[in-house]
Amino acid sequence: MANKSLPTNCCDNNRTCQRQGTPFKKLLSVGNARPLKGKGSMALIYKIAPRTMWEAAIKTGVFSGAPVDIADGYIHFSTDDTLQGTLDKHFAGQQDLLLLAFRSEDFAPDELKWEPSRGGALFPHLYAPLPTAKLYWQKPIPMNDDGSHSLPELSQ
Numbered sequence: 001m002a003n004k005s006l007p008t009n010c011c012d013n014n015r016t017c018q019r020q021g022t023p024f025k026k027l028l029s030v031g032n033a034r035p036l037k038g039k040g041s042m043a044l045i046y047k048i049a050p051r052t053m054w055e056a057a058i059k060t061g062v063f064s065g066a067p068v069d070i071a072d073g074y075i076h077f078s079t080d081d082t083l084q085g086t087l088d089k090h091f092a093g094q095q096d097l098l099l100l101a102f103r104s105e106d107f108a109p110d111e112l113k114w115e116p117s118r119g120g121a122l123f124p125h126l127y128a129p130l131p132t133a134k135l136y137w138q139k140p141i142p143m144n145d146d147g148s149h150s151l152p153e154l155s156q
Contacts, residue, residue, distance in 0.1 A: 043104040044136065044154070045077040045112075045124045048087060051096045054138070063130040074113075077102070077124040080154055085118065093147040101136045101154075 049066065057063035068090075069075045078086045083099075091097060104112060104124060111128040139152040 044101045045079060045104050046083050046154075047075065047077055047100040047102070047130075048083075048091055048141065049098050049100060050094065051098050051140075054098050054100065054132075057130075058132050061132055063132055065130070073127070075126040075128075075130055077126065079122075079124065082118070082121050082123060083154075084151055087141070087149050087151065089118075091141075091149065093143075095143055097141040097143075097149065099139045099141050099152060101138070101156075102130075102134055103136050106134050 047063075049063070053066060054063065063075070064070065065075045076086075107126060107128075111126055113125050113127060114122045115125055117123045137156050141149050141152065143149050
C-alpha cells in the first residue's frame with residue numbers, strides 16, 4: 001500500500017527511492033530524496049512571492065528569500081500537491097502575488113532537499129540563494145473577493 005504522504009513521483013510503494021535505490025527512511029534522514037521524472041516530463045516546484053519582492057530580485061539576479069525563508073535558513077518551495085495549502089495557510093488576504101515555477105532538476109542535490117513538513121508531506125527546500133535566471137515560468141495569482149486565492153493553471 002502506498003504511503004499517501006509521499007509524492008507519487010518520488011518513491012515507489014515499497015518505500016525505496018527509485019532514483020538512488022536507497023531505502024526512503026535513510027534518504028529522509030539526510031533530506032536528499034528527489035522526485036522522479038517520467039519520460040518527457042519534469043518535476044516542477046513552486047515559489048509564491050509578492051510581485052515587488054520578485055521584481056527586486058530580478059534586478060540583482062538572485063532571490064535571497066522572503067523573511068520566513070531567511071529565518072528558517074532555506075527557501076521554501078511547494079509541489080503541485082501542497083501549493084493550495086501553502087497559499088491558504090501563509091498568503092490569505094495578500095494581494096499582487098506571483099506563482100513562480102522552477103524545474104527541480106535545475107538545482108544541485110546538495111542544495112535542493114526534500115524534507116517532511118506539514119502532515120508529513122515532502123516539501124522542497126533550497127539551501128542556497130535562488131538565481132532568478134532559473135525561473136521556468138511565472139503567473140499572477142488572482143485573489144478572490146473573500147481574500148482567498150485561485151491558483152492559475154499549473155502548465156506553462
